[in-house]
Amino acid sequence: MQYSEAIDYLYSRLPVFHRIGAKALKPGLGNTLRLCEALGNPQHQFRSIHVAGTNGKGSSSHMLAAVYQSAGYRVGLYTSPHLQSFTERIRISGVPIAEERVAQFVVDNQALIEAIEPSFFEVTVAMAFAYFARQQVDLAIIEVGLGGRLDSTNVITPAVSLITNIGYDHTDILGDTLAKIATEKAGIIKPGVPVVISETQPETEPVFCQIANSVGADITFADQQWQLTDTGLLNGKRQVTVGETGANLPFSETTLSLDLLGSYQLRNLAGVLSTVNRVAATWPVTTAQLAEGLANVTRLTGLKGRFQTLQERPRVIVDTAHNEPGLAALFASVGSLAYQYLHVVVGFVADKDRLPALRQLPREARYYFCQAESPRALPVAVLQQEAAELGLIGTAFSDVNSALNASLGEAQSDDLIVVTGSNYTIAELTNL
Template sequence: MNYAETIDYLYNKLPMFSTMGCTAFKKDLTNTLILCERLGNPHNKFKSIHVAGTNGKGSVSHMLAAILQQSGYKTGLYTSPHLKDFRERIRINGDWVDEDFVIQFVEKVKPLIEKIQPSFFEITVAMAFAYFAEQQVDIAVVEVGLGGRLDSTNVITPELAVITNIGMDHTNMLGNTLEEIAAEKGGIIKEKVPVVIGEKHPATAPVFTSLSSGKNAPVSFANDQFILNEYNFSHQFLEIQVQERQSGTIHKYVLDLPGIYQTKNILTVLQATDILRKIGWNIEDQDVFEALQHVKSLTGLSGRWEIIKENPTVVLEVAHNEDGIRQMVDHLGKLNFGNLHMVLGIVKDKDVTTMLNLLPQKANYYFTNAHIPRALEAKHLQEQAKLAGLKGITFDNVNEALKTAIANASPDDLVIVCGSIFLVAEIEKDEV
């Protein structure tokens, strides 16, 4: 098989959560352990950082990878889902996994695929671990796919575990309360492995403290260690002033990730970096500063308040659950622009009603859907949005919706595409 045929085989042969939802989620680690054993247990051949959380885990993973890379370490990065190309999921120092490796890996494990019928995610995790081991990375940042305890990535024993925050998402699989969801995500906490919690919440902090105590794992909460003093932002950069609580030392950073929600993620990253230093990783202050200013170019991160056009300003934002939409709306409230045009698509298994009720009524809506089975059909989205006081027209294709929004917008207007990672993935940036 060539690369295109190989990817086609993976997409069509293996159940994908992105298209099928919870039916593709395997609720144990058996297949991943079998795959890894057949491959010589590659997950034991490199050091790692494990990152979980409801929101922010992608941004935090990319920022940590950028810092380690800038510090001179050969750094692997495993994230999901991809936006355009499968190989985005597996990177070393920002470079995608080689096509030849993907082809050879799939050919090698094909008999096992036929035998144990793994999910798409289980295969991609095993592929990433095999690649990182073969390439002898110094360390890999591994983002959890879903939850933590039963996620395929949870076969690693990392140098550090990071849990960004806990919100109400994937409740049909992770639980109906913050405490239940925290317990699932806290499943990545390992014996004596330090863990950083990004946001301290009264409902979830006791869960993490108890889990960490049971594993003899030192736990720290980022906002116990750092204070956000102030921030300024533009469409391209976010300037942040952070203070260490204990010493009072003030640090100033410029991020090329301008979403205001990154003010929370940066505290998590700084605390994680502090722990990495304490356990022996050589990370200079200047490397942190440089890395945070160039996260996109170092790692290839996209879709987080990503500006793809000016006059009118067009933003791609992968906010896709209640907390993500809330943070996005908070950001919108701090901007100056003319009229707001929202190109919106949501998947069926989200809390659609809650998300819609958070969105501003004073906006022009262009309802659409990604072309995956999980997507909520544009007409149905329009009907539910109407109940929330949101009015607009429907499109079957997000690019047609965006084209219409831009045509209707004045130069000082803001156009934003949001609601689903898979919707943002279908945007043809070159045609905007």
């Protein structure tokens, strides 16, 4: 079986969330546990850091991986969804899993897959864990797919758990209040395992404290531990000073350069710093190694789609923001940039509450609406109409590349073009 055949097999046989949404979910951890047991329980054969949250968990996972790679560790990284290649989901020290290994895993475990009938995500988690165990990584950064409590990744016992923030997303699955969503995310908190919360939020702080205390997990709110100051861009990287907050912290009085340019990354950075500090006895990192990793995340880990610049004059920025808090953070960062006119290329999925997200889009921009090829994509005519009702005026295009080309044709050299709205929209860009 070739790689393309293996991927076609997985897509055709197994329910895939990014194609059919919540219907792809398999309740509980039973399937993942059965897969792992048949594979020799690889989830117990490597040490890990578990990362959950509404927004920022992907960026935080990549930042952690980059820091530990810079410190000389052999680092596994599991993230989802992928943008352009399935192999992006499973990396060791920045190198995606080989296509041949993916194909061989499917061949070796085809009978197991057909006996258990897991979801696509459950199989990819088992594949990643088996790969990390066989390759004997020093540690693995494991990003939660959705939620936490019932997410397939939640069969590990990490050295530390990191929860970035809580916002309204997947409310049909996780709950319709921040407290309910936080309860699901907090499901990754394990007895006796420290947990770091990147952002203190009044609606969710009591939830995290109660759950952490009930299982004896030491809890740290990272934004209360670090004083981070954004001092702007220098040589194409965001400069952040790390100040004292009264505690004797190892990275205080340090200036860090971030190649992830969105100003919202400071929220993620706090969680990363607290996480690194919390497990310093297990995986020591010097200030120089920390700085090296954070300055080179995209090069070290291959992260794309986070306030990523595709070209200059006109500047084109792509960002996978796809919900209300994510889009609010994105356009707050956009507001810090100098440009003449703003052009926004945007496409959404259909199975989410779009009105709060649409309200984060600036009215003064020129819009280019588009539709991804995913079955979950919102029809572009519907998006155009809903946007118009909010005063967001623009033209409809059949795909993101046509929309981007049109914006490039209309923009002047000192304008700014932002492409956003969905992972699936960004994934279809030909020059990503």
